[in-house]
Amino acid sequence: MxxxxxxxxxxxxxxxxxxxxxxxxxxxxxxxxxxxxxxxxxxxxxxxxRHWLLYVGAVVFFFVVIPMMLIDKVDGLFDPPSRGRGRGRAGGRRNEPRRDDPRRDDPxxxxxxxxxxxxxxxxxxxxxxxxxxxxxxxxxxxxxxxxxxxxxxxxxxxxxxxxxxxxxxxxxxxxxxxxxxxxxxxxxxxxxxxxxxxxxxxxxxxxxxxxxxxxxxxx
Incomplete structure (x- = not known):
């Protein structure tokens, strides 16, 4: 209370x-x-x-997290391609019907x-x-x-x-x-x-x- x-x-x-x-x-x-x-x-x-911690989190994300993601992506470019890459994509979510959100009609x-x-x-x-x-x-x-x-x-x-x-x-x-x-x-x-x-x-x-x-x- x-x-x-x-x-x-x-x-x-x-x-x-x-x-x-x-x-x-x-x-x-x-x-x-x-x-x-x-x-x-x-x-x-x-x-x-916004609380000041949000800005601290944004700085950490841009200067720490993003560089680590880029480094990991660059390392992946030099890895040999794995077998079967891309299997099953034809039946992925990309082909699922788009669901309408009723809130889209409510501005x-x-x-x-x-x-x-x-x-x-x-x-x-x-x-x-x-x-x-x-x-x-x-x-x-x-x-x-x-x-x-x-x-x-x-x-x-x-x-x-x-x-x-x-x-x-x-x-x-x-x-x-x-x-x-x-x-x-x-x-x-x-x-x-x-x-x-x-x-x-x-x-x-x-x-x-x-x-x-x-x-x-x-x-």
Missing amino acids: AKRAVHRRARKVLGEEPVALVWCEIRKPIPTPPEDVHRAAGKGRLKPG ANGVFDGDWNLTAGQLLLRWYGHSPNPKRLVMLARDRVCIATSPRRRLSPTKAGDFQAVSEFSFDEVRVEGEAGQPRGFATFRLCFADGSWLELGRLDEAEDADHFLRTVGG
């Missing part, structure tokens, strides 16, 4: 005890919006910030309803402008839903105490939909707005908080 610092900060942000709260993320990359829509929204970032990729001009789309356009960190804390109060985040690039969901509200919606403006008992690690919920738009969130942190949140919105 989230530490006391998180709940103490949540009470301060909301001005009351939260009914339920959960750390979550957008499960998939934000789709690319039309250029004019993105420009009108200020051309904010559409991807989370929004299941992230939101697809209309950038409605509430969910406008929220997405500014999602990472508030913070490069992918984590968001969704808090339910008695009469509203509050989305908060930490300005830091890195945070611990159990200890973060510097998050601040970035969006608030009354229950007349948004409805939270989710089901209790979803498989751990695959649970999702939706923010369904009054204009018909919706946004799906997942990667729920802190099992006890996630279970309580889903029971609350599912009941």
Whole structure:
């Protein structure tokens, strides 16, 4: 369960005890919006910030792994050809029928309803402008839903105490939909707005908080 610092900060942000709260993320990359829509929204970032270890891994890959692969390939050029090379290729996967991915027909990729001009789309356009960190804390109060985040690039969901509200919606403006008992690690919920738009969130942190949140919105 989230530490006391998180709940103490949540009470301060909301001005009351939260009914339920959960750390979550957008499960998939934000789709690319039309250029004019993105420009009108200020051309904010559409991807989370990357951890410095990712850049270290990229450097190691390009300067260590790739040279080793090239050396191995050069050594293979001088090896005698093995017998039967290429056997069975006629029946390989190359001839298998291509399977259609149903998500190819969904430009929004299941992230939101697809209309950038409605509430969910406008929220997405500014999602990472508030913070490069992918984590968001969704808090339910008695009469509203509050989305908060930490300005830091890195945070611990159990200890973060510097998050601040970035969006608030009354229950007349948004409805939270989710089901209790979803498989751990695959649970999702939706923010369904009054204009018909919706946004799906997942990667729920802190099992006890996630279970309580889903029971609350599912009941």
